[in-house]
Every structure is written in C-alpha cells, then in structure tokens.
Amino acid sequence: MNHEEIKSCCADAYSKDIVALLLGDSYHPGGIALTRRLADRLALTPGGRVLDVASGRGTTALLLAGAYGVRADGIDYAPANTALAQGAAEAAGLADRAAFTTGDAEHLPYDNEVFDAVVSECALCTFPDKPRAAAEVARVLKPGGRLGITDVTADTDRLPPELRGLTARIACIADARPLDDYAKVLAAAGLRTLTTERHDEAMIRMIDQVQARLDLLRITAPARLADAGVDLTAAPGILDAARAAVTDGVLGYALLTAVKSAP
Numbered sequence: 001m002n003h004e005e006i007k008s009c010c011a012d013a014y015s016k017d018i019v020a021l022l023l024g025d026s027y028h029p030g031g032i033a034l035t036r037r038l039a040d041r042l043a044l045t046p047g048g049r050v051l052d053v054a055s056g057r058g059t060t061a062l063l064l065a066g067a068y069g070v071r072a073d074g075i076d077y078a079p080a081n082t083a084l085a086q087g088a089a090e091a092a093g094l095a096d097r098a099a100f101t102t103g104d105a106e107h108l109p110y111d112n113e114v115f116d117a118v119v120s121e122c123a124l125c126t127f128p129d130k131p132r133a134a135a136e137v138a139r140v141l142k143p144g145g146r147l148g149i150t151d152v153t154a155d156t157d158r159l160p161p162e163l164r165g166l167t168a169r170i171a172c173i174a175d176a177r178p179l180d181d182y183a184k185v186l187a188a189a190g191l192r193t194l195t196t197e198r199h200d201e202a203m204i205r206m207i208d209q210v211q212a213r214l215d216l217l218r219i220t221a222p223a224r225l226a227d228a229g230v231d232l233t234a235a236p237g238i239l240d241a242a243r244a245a246v247t248d249g250v251l252g253y254a255l256l257t258a259v260k261s262a263p
Contacts, residue, residue, distance in 0.1 A: 027057075038119060039067075049114065053119070065098040072097060105123070106128075108136045116142055120137075125154075143262040146258065149257075154178070159250060182256060193258045198253075204246050
C-alpha cells in the first residue's frame, strides 16, 4: 500500500459513524481535558490564528474558537469530516471564527507564516511522511509561533504482532514513534521542543472505553458493527495486546509543545 492509499484508508476509517460510536466526541486519549491542557501550554490568546491539522469532525478547533477566542482553521483529509465540522461550526454559531478545509497535512493549502499556533492530536503518528508534515507545519507558522501535539508513542521494536498491521496503523499504533523521535523530526523542520509530558494513563482509559462500547454495541447493534467491518473475533485480542503494551511501557501517550525560532 503506497502513501496515498494509506492516507485515504485512514481518512475513510475516521469519517465513519462507527468510530464516533466507539470513541465518542473526541478521537484521542485524554479527550477534551487534554486538549484544554494543550491549549493552555500554548498560551493561546483571543484573536490569534490557530490551525488544527487532521481536524476530524471539528471538536478541537471549535473548542479553541469558543473557549479561547481564536480564529481556528481545521484541515482534514476526509471530505465527509470537513462537511460535518463546518456544519458543527454553523450550529454552534462559530462559523465566523472556525473554517474547515479538505486537504493533505503533507501539502498544507496555506501561505507561509500565517498561523500563531498549530495543534495536531493523535495524527502525526498516522502520517506516512512525518518529516514532510513537520516541514509544512513549520512553513505555515509565524516566527515564534508554537506547535502543540498530543500523540501515541511506541517502542516500535517491541510491538507485538497484533499491533503491527493496517488496523493497528489506523488505530494510531503501528507507525507511532518514541517521543524522542517525534522531537527529532520536529527539530529537523526547525521546531525546538519546549515541553513534554507523559499521559500514558489516558491510553488505558481509552482502551477500556472502547472495550465497554464495543461490548454494548455487540448486544444492541451487531448489524452496525458488521456493516462497518468490525472483526468481533479479533477485536478483544487487539485491545488486550494494546492494554498490555501500555502496562509494559511499549505504548503510551504524550503531549509535546515546540516553537519555531525567530530569524
């Protein structure tokens, strides 16, 4: 599978309703609470312009526009997510401060140095060309602008077989990297790491949440799971492997902020 096929596969998966049923409104460990912590670390101010890369259905961008008073742009590879996010902005009365575009994180459709901050949650781990995506973030940030990411971390050499396939890649695991590797990718793009935090317990909570919702849907809506292609035979083993990997320190979740150096 080439890079474009991988991106399309991930985007298609995250635009399906079954993902919302299993993950809830926020598609990343830590949920809205961790998004607020990330925004606080970036010291966002009203009127600033912020880009959310891989914005999904708009939850993060709308939170930033509503609670922090910024002008939020969101970009997502899936047209279905863009449409849902724009509709959510209009329903929330935030269409004047939140706009959503379909596009590729590795080819951002924005001019150079236009954003005060960029955020991206549980997304860098899925990008096939991480250096290219980091370079694009650096390009659109103003000098002194800040990047904030939360993302899955992984000791890739120790991942069990259950967490190495395409399904695991879509689940943000198979191509995740150690936290130090993310920092190195960002540094190569001209983004200096400011802070890092571990939030591994958020991974366990999300795994438990998915397990509980999967068990409920197995009883109440088995046809929806089947239509979405959820393999109910394999799912418990994958979730158990992921839970054990977090406990063993192989998998985790982290928050990282970085700054683009002024010339």
